[in-house]
Amino acid sequence: MKARQILDLARGSSTTISTAESCTGGLIAAALTEVAGASDVFDRGFVTYSNAAKQAMIGVQAETLAAHGAVSEQVAVEMAEGALAQSNANLAVSVTGIAGPGGSEFKPEGRVCFGLAQEGAATLCETVEFGALGRSAVRQAACDHALDLLLGAVQERRPAP
Structure with a gap:
Protein backbone atom coordinates (compact mmCIF):
# COMPACT_ATOMS: atom_id res chain seq x y z
CA MET A 1 0.00 0.00 0.00
CA LYS A 2 1.50 3.30 -1.15
CA ALA A 3 0.23 5.36 1.80
CA ARG A 4 1.86 2.97 4.29
CA GLN A 5 5.15 3.18 2.39
CA ILE A 6 5.00 7.00 2.41
CA LEU A 7 4.35 7.08 6.14
CA ASP A 8 7.10 4.56 6.95
CA LEU A 9 9.67 6.50 4.90
CA ALA A 10 8.49 9.79 6.39
CA ARG A 11 8.98 8.42 9.90
CA GLY A 12 12.52 7.37 9.02
CA SER A 13 13.43 10.82 7.75
CA SER A 14 11.58 12.94 10.35
CA THR A 15 9.23 14.17 7.66
CA THR A 16 5.81 15.55 8.49
CA ILE A 17 3.17 15.95 5.80
CA SER A 18 0.27 18.28 5.06
CA THR A 19 -2.07 18.43 2.08
CA ALA A 20 -3.97 21.19 0.30
CA GLU A 21 -6.75 19.75 -1.83
CA SER A 22 -9.34 21.20 -4.12
CA CYS A 23 -10.74 18.77 -6.71
CA THR A 24 -9.79 15.71 -4.63
CA GLY A 25 -11.81 17.00 -1.68
CA GLY A 26 -9.70 15.28 0.98
CA LEU A 27 -8.99 11.96 -0.76
CA ILE A 28 -5.22 12.31 -0.26
CA ALA A 29 -5.57 13.02 3.45
CA ALA A 30 -8.06 10.14 3.71
CA ALA A 31 -5.65 7.73 2.02
CA LEU A 32 -2.84 8.69 4.39
CA THR A 33 -4.96 8.60 7.53
CA GLU A 34 -6.48 5.24 6.59
CA VAL A 35 -3.19 3.79 7.90
CA ALA A 36 -3.11 3.30 11.66
CA GLY A 37 -0.48 5.48 13.32
CA ALA A 38 -0.50 8.13 10.60
CA SER A 39 -0.84 10.88 13.21
CA ASP A 40 2.87 10.81 13.99
CA VAL A 41 3.64 11.85 10.39
CA PHE A 42 0.49 13.45 8.93
CA ASP A 43 -0.04 16.91 10.43
CA ARG A 44 -3.16 18.23 8.69
CA GLY A 45 -5.08 18.55 5.48
CA PHE A 46 -6.75 21.61 4.01
CA VAL A 47 -9.76 21.08 1.77
CA THR A 48 -9.93 24.39 -0.03
CA TYR A 49 -12.60 23.78 -2.62
CA SER A 50 -13.64 27.40 -3.11
CA ASN A 51 -11.39 30.28 -4.07
CA ALA A 52 -12.38 32.01 -0.82
CA ALA A 53 -11.16 29.00 1.16
CA LYS A 54 -7.89 28.93 -0.78
CA GLN A 55 -7.33 32.56 0.17
CA ALA A 56 -8.48 32.39 3.80
CA MET A 57 -6.98 29.08 4.85
CA ILE A 58 -3.70 28.86 2.95
CA GLY A 59 -3.00 32.34 1.65
CA VAL A 60 -3.53 31.96 -2.09
CA GLN A 61 -3.43 35.48 -3.49
CA ALA A 62 -6.53 36.97 -5.13
CA GLU A 63 -4.26 38.36 -7.84
CA THR A 64 -2.97 34.88 -8.69
CA LEU A 65 -6.50 33.51 -8.91
CA ALA A 66 -7.61 36.43 -11.10
CA ALA A 67 -4.60 36.20 -13.41
CA HIS A 68 -4.37 32.42 -13.81
CA GLY A 69 -7.56 30.84 -12.47
CA ALA A 70 -7.88 28.24 -9.73
CA VAL A 71 -6.71 25.47 -12.03
CA SER A 72 -3.16 26.59 -12.69
CA GLU A 73 0.37 25.71 -11.66
CA GLN A 74 0.69 29.15 -10.07
CA VAL A 75 -2.22 28.42 -7.72
CA ALA A 76 -0.95 24.88 -7.06
CA VAL A 77 2.39 26.37 -5.96
CA GLU A 78 0.72 28.89 -3.65
CA MET A 79 -1.50 26.14 -2.23
CA ALA A 80 1.47 23.87 -1.43
CA GLU A 81 3.50 26.72 0.04
CA GLY A 82 0.49 27.90 2.04
CA ALA A 83 -0.14 24.42 3.43
CA LEU A 84 3.49 24.27 4.48
CA ALA A 85 3.32 27.72 6.12
CA GLN A 86 0.03 27.05 7.92
CA SER A 87 1.02 23.68 9.35
CA ASN A 88 3.72 21.98 11.36
CA ALA A 89 4.74 19.95 8.32
CA ASN A 90 7.97 20.09 6.35
CA LEU A 91 6.46 18.56 3.19
CA ALA A 92 3.18 19.55 1.51
CA VAL A 93 1.38 18.46 -1.62
CA SER A 94 -1.41 20.38 -3.35
CA VAL A 95 -3.99 19.51 -6.00
CA THR A 96 -6.30 21.75 -8.02
CA GLY A 97 -8.11 20.67 -11.15
CA VAL A 138 -10.18 11.89 -12.37
CA ARG A 139 -10.34 12.48 -8.62
CA GLN A 140 -8.85 9.04 -7.88
CA ALA A 141 -6.15 9.47 -10.54
CA ALA A 142 -5.22 12.85 -9.03
CA CYS A 143 -5.06 11.32 -5.55
CA ASP A 144 -2.84 8.50 -6.80
CA HIS A 145 -0.54 10.95 -8.58
CA ALA A 146 -0.25 13.13 -5.48
CA LEU A 147 0.68 10.05 -3.44
CA ASP A 148 3.34 9.25 -6.06
CA LEU A 149 4.73 12.77 -5.65
CA LEU A 150 4.84 12.36 -1.87
CA LEU A 151 6.49 8.95 -2.20
CA GLY A 152 9.19 10.35 -4.47
CA ALA A 153 9.81 13.23 -2.09
CA VAL A 154 10.15 11.07 1.02
CA GLN A 155 12.40 8.61 -0.84
CA GLU A 156 14.80 11.48 -1.58
CA ARG A 157 14.92 12.78 1.98
CA ARG A 158 17.78 11.64 4.18
CA PRO A 159 17.03 9.31 7.06
CA ALA A 160 16.89 10.93 10.48
CA PRO A 161 20.14 10.68 12.46
Whole structure:
Protein backbone atom coordinates (compact mmCIF):
# COMPACT_ATOMS: atom_id res chain seq x y z
CA MET A 1 0.00 0.00 0.00
CA LYS A 2 1.50 3.30 -1.15
CA ALA A 3 0.23 5.36 1.80
CA ARG A 4 1.86 2.97 4.29
CA GLN A 5 5.15 3.18 2.39
CA ILE A 6 5.00 7.00 2.41
CA LEU A 7 4.35 7.08 6.14
CA ASP A 8 7.10 4.56 6.95
CA LEU A 9 9.67 6.50 4.90
CA ALA A 10 8.49 9.79 6.39
CA ARG A 11 8.98 8.42 9.90
CA GLY A 12 12.52 7.37 9.02
CA SER A 13 13.43 10.82 7.75
CA SER A 14 11.58 12.94 10.35
CA THR A 15 9.23 14.17 7.66
CA THR A 16 5.81 15.55 8.49
CA ILE A 17 3.17 15.95 5.80
CA SER A 18 0.27 18.28 5.06
CA THR A 19 -2.07 18.43 2.08
CA ALA A 20 -3.97 21.19 0.30
CA GLU A 21 -6.75 19.75 -1.83
CA SER A 22 -9.34 21.20 -4.12
CA CYS A 23 -10.74 18.77 -6.71
CA THR A 24 -9.79 15.71 -4.63
CA GLY A 25 -11.81 17.00 -1.68
CA GLY A 26 -9.70 15.28 0.98
CA LEU A 27 -8.99 11.96 -0.76
CA ILE A 28 -5.22 12.31 -0.26
CA ALA A 29 -5.57 13.02 3.45
CA ALA A 30 -8.06 10.14 3.71
CA ALA A 31 -5.65 7.73 2.02
CA LEU A 32 -2.84 8.69 4.39
CA THR A 33 -4.96 8.60 7.53
CA GLU A 34 -6.48 5.24 6.59
CA VAL A 35 -3.19 3.79 7.90
CA ALA A 36 -3.11 3.30 11.66
CA GLY A 37 -0.48 5.48 13.32
CA ALA A 38 -0.50 8.13 10.60
CA SER A 39 -0.84 10.88 13.21
CA ASP A 40 2.87 10.81 13.99
CA VAL A 41 3.64 11.85 10.39
CA PHE A 42 0.49 13.45 8.93
CA ASP A 43 -0.04 16.91 10.43
CA ARG A 44 -3.16 18.23 8.69
CA GLY A 45 -5.08 18.55 5.48
CA PHE A 46 -6.75 21.61 4.01
CA VAL A 47 -9.76 21.08 1.77
CA THR A 48 -9.93 24.39 -0.03
CA TYR A 49 -12.60 23.78 -2.62
CA SER A 50 -13.64 27.40 -3.11
CA ASN A 51 -11.39 30.28 -4.07
CA ALA A 52 -12.38 32.01 -0.82
CA ALA A 53 -11.16 29.00 1.16
CA LYS A 54 -7.89 28.93 -0.78
CA GLN A 55 -7.33 32.56 0.17
CA ALA A 56 -8.48 32.39 3.80
CA MET A 57 -6.98 29.08 4.85
CA ILE A 58 -3.70 28.86 2.95
CA GLY A 59 -3.00 32.34 1.65
CA VAL A 60 -3.53 31.96 -2.09
CA GLN A 61 -3.43 35.48 -3.49
CA ALA A 62 -6.53 36.97 -5.13
CA GLU A 63 -4.26 38.36 -7.84
CA THR A 64 -2.97 34.88 -8.69
CA LEU A 65 -6.50 33.51 -8.91
CA ALA A 66 -7.61 36.43 -11.10
CA ALA A 67 -4.60 36.20 -13.41
CA HIS A 68 -4.37 32.42 -13.81
CA GLY A 69 -7.56 30.84 -12.47
CA ALA A 70 -7.88 28.24 -9.73
CA VAL A 71 -6.71 25.47 -12.03
CA SER A 72 -3.16 26.59 -12.69
CA GLU A 73 0.37 25.71 -11.66
CA GLN A 74 0.69 29.15 -10.07
CA VAL A 75 -2.22 28.42 -7.72
CA ALA A 76 -0.95 24.88 -7.06
CA VAL A 77 2.39 26.37 -5.96
CA GLU A 78 0.72 28.89 -3.65
CA MET A 79 -1.50 26.14 -2.23
CA ALA A 80 1.47 23.87 -1.43
CA GLU A 81 3.50 26.72 0.04
CA GLY A 82 0.49 27.90 2.04
CA ALA A 83 -0.14 24.42 3.43
CA LEU A 84 3.49 24.27 4.48
CA ALA A 85 3.32 27.72 6.12
CA GLN A 86 0.03 27.05 7.92
CA SER A 87 1.02 23.68 9.35
CA ASN A 88 3.72 21.98 11.36
CA ALA A 89 4.74 19.95 8.32
CA ASN A 90 7.97 20.09 6.35
CA LEU A 91 6.46 18.56 3.19
CA ALA A 92 3.18 19.55 1.51
CA VAL A 93 1.38 18.46 -1.62
CA SER A 94 -1.41 20.38 -3.35
CA VAL A 95 -3.99 19.51 -6.00
CA THR A 96 -6.30 21.75 -8.02
CA GLY A 97 -8.11 20.67 -11.15
CA ILE A 98 -11.22 20.04 -13.18
CA ALA A 99 -12.66 16.65 -12.27
CA GLY A 100 -15.74 17.15 -14.44
CA PRO A 101 -18.12 16.84 -15.88
CA GLY A 102 -17.35 19.67 -18.20
CA GLY A 103 -14.41 21.93 -18.62
CA SER A 104 -13.61 24.39 -21.36
CA GLU A 105 -11.52 24.75 -24.47
CA PHE A 106 -8.76 26.29 -22.36
CA LYS A 107 -9.12 24.11 -19.25
CA PRO A 108 -10.45 20.70 -20.23
CA GLU A 109 -11.95 18.08 -17.96
CA GLY A 110 -9.22 15.99 -16.42
CA ARG A 111 -6.61 18.75 -16.16
CA VAL A 112 -5.05 18.71 -12.71
CA CYS A 113 -2.22 20.88 -11.37
CA PHE A 114 0.00 19.68 -8.54
CA GLY A 115 2.40 21.44 -6.20
CA LEU A 116 5.02 19.95 -3.90
CA ALA A 117 6.62 22.21 -1.30
CA GLN A 118 9.26 21.30 1.25
CA GLU A 119 11.54 23.18 3.57
CA GLY A 120 14.82 24.16 1.98
CA ALA A 121 13.86 23.37 -1.62
CA ALA A 122 12.19 25.06 -4.55
CA THR A 123 8.50 24.26 -4.90
CA LEU A 124 7.80 21.86 -7.73
CA CYS A 125 4.71 22.03 -9.89
CA GLU A 126 3.29 20.10 -12.80
CA THR A 127 0.11 19.65 -14.76
CA VAL A 128 -1.28 16.26 -15.73
CA GLU A 129 -3.95 15.81 -18.38
CA PHE A 130 -5.88 12.75 -17.20
CA GLY A 131 -8.58 13.28 -19.83
CA ALA A 132 -12.34 12.99 -19.56
CA LEU A 133 -12.33 9.83 -17.44
CA GLY A 134 -15.37 10.87 -15.43
CA ARG A 135 -15.43 12.75 -12.15
CA SER A 136 -14.64 9.86 -9.79
CA ALA A 137 -11.85 8.48 -11.96
CA VAL A 138 -10.18 11.89 -12.37
CA ARG A 139 -10.34 12.48 -8.62
CA GLN A 140 -8.85 9.04 -7.88
CA ALA A 141 -6.15 9.47 -10.54
CA ALA A 142 -5.22 12.85 -9.03
CA CYS A 143 -5.06 11.32 -5.55
CA ASP A 144 -2.84 8.50 -6.80
CA HIS A 145 -0.54 10.95 -8.58
CA ALA A 146 -0.25 13.13 -5.48
CA LEU A 147 0.68 10.05 -3.44
CA ASP A 148 3.34 9.25 -6.06
CA LEU A 149 4.73 12.77 -5.65
CA LEU A 150 4.84 12.36 -1.87
CA LEU A 151 6.49 8.95 -2.20
CA GLY A 152 9.19 10.35 -4.47
CA ALA A 153 9.81 13.23 -2.09
CA VAL A 154 10.15 11.07 1.02
CA GLN A 155 12.40 8.61 -0.84
CA GLU A 156 14.80 11.48 -1.58
CA ARG A 157 14.92 12.78 1.98
CA ARG A 158 17.78 11.64 4.18
CA PRO A 159 17.03 9.31 7.06
CA ALA A 160 16.89 10.93 10.48
CA PRO A 161 20.14 10.68 12.46
